[in-house]
Amino acid sequence: MHFNLAGGEWWKGSRIPVDSIAATARQTQPDVISLSELCYDQFTALRDALKPLDAGGWQIKGWGFVTEANSTKYTRCLGLRGTSEPCYAAGTCHLAIGSAILTRRDAWAGTTWDLPSFVRGDGALYKLYCLHTWLPVENSPLRLQHSQACTTHLDPTGGVVETSRMDNGWTSFCLPKTTGWAGEDIRHCQASVIRARIEENLMVPDENGRYAPLVLAGDMNNRLDEPAFTSYPEIQQRAAQVQTWRNYFGFSDYQLPGTTPLSFHFREAGAAENLPTFCHVLGVPTNALPPTTVACDPDRAPVKIDAVLFQTEYWNSPAETVTVQYRTPGSASSGLLSDHRRVDATLSWNPLP
Numbered sequence: 531m532h533f534n535l536a537g538g539e540w541w542k543g544s545r546i547p548v549d550s551i552a553a554t555a556r557q558t559q560p561d562v563i564s565l566s567e568l569c570y571d572q573f574t575a576l577r578d579a580l581k582p583l584d585a586g587g588w589q590i591k592g593w594g595f596v597t598e599a600n601s602t603k604y605t606r607c608l609g610l611r612g613t614s615e616p617c618y619a620a621g622t623c624h625l626a627i628g629s630a631i632l633t634r635r636d637a638w639a640g641t642t643w644d645l646p647s648f649v650r651g652d653g654a655l656y657k658l659y660c661l662h663t664w665l666p667v668e669n670s671p672l673r674l675q676h677s678q679a680c681t682t683h684l685d686p687t688g689g690v691v692e693t694s695r696m697d698n699g700w701t702s703f704c705l706p707k708t709t710g711w712a713g714e715d716i717r718h719c720q721a722s723v724i725r726a727r728i729e730e731n732l733m734v735p736d737e738n739g740r741y742a743p744l745v746l747a748g749d750m751n752n753r754l755d756e757p758a759f760t761s762y763p764e765i766q767q768r769a770a771q772v773q774t775w776r777n778y779f780g781f782s783d784y785q786l787p788g789t790t791p792l793s794f795h796f797r798e799a800g801a802a803e804n805l806p807t808f809c810h811v812l813g814v815p816t817n818a819l820p821p822t823t824v825a826c827d828p829d830r831a832p833v834k835i836d837a838v839l840f841q842t843e844y845w846n847s848p849a850e851t852v853t854v855q856y857r858t859p860g861s862a863s864s865g866l867l868s869d870h871r872r873v874d875a876t877l878s879w880n881p882l883p
């Protein structure tokens with residue numbers, strides 16, 4: 531389950547979204563919960579609400595939180611504390627906002643990577659956060675598979691990469707705007723960095739040559755079949771001119787000729803094999819150069835900007851449910867909980883060795 535609950539922007543750090551998400555989680559009993567835009571105090575309250583074992587034998591045993599904006603610049607998370615708290619005057623309240631993962635089974639080795647970011651007045655940065663956990667294998671209740679769960683949050687407004695706007699370097703990896711080049715959208719570059727981290731840092735074989743399968747969920751702040759993510763041909767052409775080593779183009783399988791083949795491939799949960807999400811079109815080679823413009827589906831509905839991505843080497847995804855979340859689960863009269871839809875993805879294992 532992935533959900534952006536707008537914990538600071540909408541709820542100013544209050545407990546209302548915590549109680550609603552906790553109730554929903556108890557109903558759906560997911561193996562992994564990924565959350566965006568929640569205040570640290572909301573995270574700890576949710577974690578504590580889900581730790582006790584319920585009557586159905588479900589509980590949360592693993593968790594991790596990554597800060598994406600800090601207390602000195604992001605003051606929307608006062609709801610569970612308030613300005614009368616001594617910690618507020620002392621500057622020690624947990625006012626951070628960020629992303630989190632909660633897992634049904636133990637979790638360990640949480641790791642955070644920075645993503646390319648623009649300079650922002652609220653101090654927001656964008657991250658990739660991953661941890662290790664165990665996921666159950668169907669038809670084998672005693673077997674658990676060592677796996678990895680990741681969450682991310684991409685830039686909400688996007689815009690082309692310009693050297694003067696960047697909070698951190700990355701212009702040697704991203705393709706900045708020049709006189710003769712329109713520039714790479716920062717969300718595409720962020721996704722490319724995520725793909726690089728997955729391929730080079732996370733998917734590392736153990737001493738037996740086995741990998742820990744990885745699932746990624748997050749707020750992409752754009753449909754994955756929108757131009758920010760689908761201008762691969764133009765970006766590929768530019769990279770072929772100035773970055774002949776670049777091997778990653780968003781979440782797609784586009785590669786420059788002669789570069790190392792990708793070891794793993796991703797698909798959006800619930801999508802068909804030739805999904806419009808990544809603009810795959812039958813008969814169009816992914817390594818076409820000069821690039822071929824591919825057609826994306828403009829009418830996918832409902833519009834959503836959050837996604838669950840899985841590795842096709844390990845899983846298939848028979849279903850995904852996109853749900854408008856209300857303050858009281860299942861009650862439309864209770865009012866919206868967030869400006870985002872909740873994404874519930876079902877993944878089924880491919881045959882494992």
